[in-house]
Amino acid sequence: MSSFRHIITEEQAKKRIDKVLSELNLENSRSQVQSWIQDGYVKVNGIQVKANYKCQLDDELSWEIPETEPLELIPEDIPLDIIYEDSDLLVVNKPKGMVVHPSAGHQTGTLVNALLYHCQDLSGINGVERPGIVHRIDKDTSGLLVVAKNDLSHTNLSEQMASKTIKRKYEAIVHGQIPHETGVIDAPIGRDPKDRQKMGVVDKGKPAVTHFTVLQSYPDYSHIECQLETGRTHQIRVHMRYIGFPLVGDPKYGPRKTLETDGQVLHAKILGFQHPRKNEWMEFEVEPPESFIKVLHYIEKIY
Template structure:
């Protein structure tokens, strides 16, 4: 796939690898540098190095190489399926499970389990992500809808894009939130200081999170979050941005936190229109045992 970008006045004198990674936010800066080293990036038709500083009006073109397909094996991994028909299924993903295979996680993923369970999954997202319409992080538990065919996938993806899907999460955060409800409206993109993280940045993608306080403890708050958009790490980034990072979050939380083996975040509610019947489907999954036990511990701590 060939992409292009014309350097703006504000981008002048900026390294080309930084510009491309800002434009193509799904890719890290190190990945962009690999493309440059493979001579897949040109400026005004000429090969350049990663430290080239662009000038206003430069035409950058770059090719994204085809990813090498992973050898994904079906695995007999138990799934908590709340609903299933010929078009889709809704699954309650456990904490610690990666959604789809990648270079570092080729086994034990939700996709491995789905391939064992289903003979038919949509192919819109390619061989690495069959059926996957949306994702949640490895250490986030909760509800996901999986498409069994391309028609269902397209319908569900359109609903997500149009903000028609109901998604509510519960979480525990550091600090005591004094107001009962709130909204975070702040754009999210790659952290310019750490390309392995996301952060609130001026040129990021539009992101809105609504939250409601469910319970307050002496040093923590139990909240419910409703997503209006679905950016990478959105709740984790937004709650950190307003000063209430998620408990246990190794990437965005404080060093001193509770030992929960990852962020305390659970996708509790999922609602959407069935792609074939048009019926509104609503699902709820209570948080896993560790989450409930943590709430009890916090309630009795002081």
């Protein structure tokens, strides 16, 4: 159990306590903070309060963060679409709808559960809950991921990520007809201060750069390719919404009126990197899944 204290500032006065706490604990969602308050882990001036308590100037806020129960990782016999594998790494084509690693809400059926069944030799740099995971893509995003089998590979691939030398290209379908063939979105991304469960373009966010090319244009939609320079959470989804062309089917960042899909129409199509041991450039490409093609065919049909 970790304990913390904070004195309410003038800027924080009159704000709800759950909002203040979620801003102080950037890694935790507002719903998680509300559960701490409900369970009695949060006090103001030594007294338990409710989540809607309005903070007053100079209130002493004290809270405890309970230790999370370690997740039990269970190997599961889930089919994997392995594009490449050797003794150092493997490249997987993750299906739409699969979560990459276990969390409180998804303890089974993840890519990690499947990987543990397929091979026991995964790197441990990201801890026991994310063995081998160098980078992630969202649950409803399909496509390519590289997984490290040992710490040497993991360290090397992470360094390539940091130095922006890993090649990552995505295909997506967005709302709106983009008026130019190419573009670069250079806008910092961080936690959305109005909704802690979302990311957004914010002044104090981390640098984020997305290059895009229009592959096909329609009156109300655009089929695009995006290349990432950085790898921020929800980067393509946030950036395309920021410039006014949100992804089709995106439940978090897209419009309510959209085409019927199972989440955002986004696919990690190309992945290229220098092999950590062989020092050879390797590049892989997989076509979008049937669900993506189905949406594309529907748009082509109506126009």
